[in-house]
Structures are given as C-alpha cells and as structure tokens.
Amino acid sequence: MFRQRAGSKSAGKISIILAGIIFVAGIIFTGLFNIGLAFTNEMDFCTSCHTMKINLEEYKETLHYKNASGVRATCSDCHVPKPFIPKMIAKVMAAKDVYHEIMGTIDTKEKYEALRWDMANRVWDKMRASDSRECRSCHEFTSMDLSEQDRSARKRHPKAMDKGTACIDCHKGIAHEEPDEPDEPDPS
Secondary structure: OHHHHHHHHHHHHHHHHHHHHHHHHHHHHHHHHHHHHHHHOOHHHHOOOOOHHHHHHHHOOOOOOOOOOOOOOOHHHHHOOOOHHHHHHHHHHHHHHHHHHHHOOOOOHHHHHHHHHHHHHHHHHHHHHOOOHHHHOOOOHHHOOHHHOOHHHHHHHHHHHHHOOOHHHOOOOOOOOOOOOOOOOOOO
C-alpha cells in the first residue's frame, strides 16, 4: 500500500509540473501570438509588398494620412476589425493578398489596376456588411459636430444616420483612389 501512495505522489508531482509547463507555454504562445498580430498591423508591414505601395502613395494624399489634428489612421485602422473573431477572419482573408503578390496576379501596377474594381468592391461589401464598423471606431454619427461640417455634410449625415447608411456608401474614395467602374460588355 505504501508503494501505491508513493506512486500516486510521484504522479501528482508530475501532473503539477506538467500543468505548470503547459501554463507557462500558453503564456509564451499568447505573448508571441499578440506580438505577431501587432507586427502585421503596422503600416510598414502592410505596405512591404510591391503592390501595396500603390495604395500607400494614394493614402499619403488623404486626410487620413496628414491633417491639421495630426491624427493618422493606418491600414489596420480601416481594414482590421478590433474584435478578436472578426480580426482573425480578416487576417486569414488577408493571406490571399500575399498569395496573389507571390503568384504574380497583382505584382505590377497594370495587373493591379486591372483587378482594382473587383478588389475594391470586395472591401466595400465587407465594410457594408459590418456597417462600416472600422470607420465608426473613429467617426461616430452621435459624436459629430454638424455645425463644423460643410453644408453638404450637415445635410447628408443626419439623413444617413436615419437610414442606417454605411459610411462606405458615400465615402468610397476617402483613402484610396476610387476605381472606375468597368465598361459593360457589348451584348452584340
């Protein structure tokens, strides 16, 4: 009986040590995972692909890049949701951009521009589906001082709020050049 207890104590110690190792490994993994997420949200990372330099140059000409208040929205502010599950979905979906860069689908300005309308529409659809969640993390209707806006915005924002219009429905060209809609193919 004594031997059985000694074996139980030994198994208990091993279980505690194993649980401690798993706990510490979990903390290390979580830390490294968060560092990786933060790194991939940096503008330098986002624009490190040749194709994204096209977007970077356009973005540098917008108020989201340079403005009187000095507040800058970066790539991840507009394209990566803050909530964890939508963020993970966005990160997985972003892998396709890396894939297409590597495969040469969008590796030149000409190829990029040829697919730009479709790519933009996918982003706009995503923004509509989330009710412009990323826009609203900075621009909330209820926080707007309409008296400081120009006449058109003063008139349109309350209507958009009442209708539940997504920001992207009116502000498509706000951070990147709005692509031209392709011509309809001739039915003849």
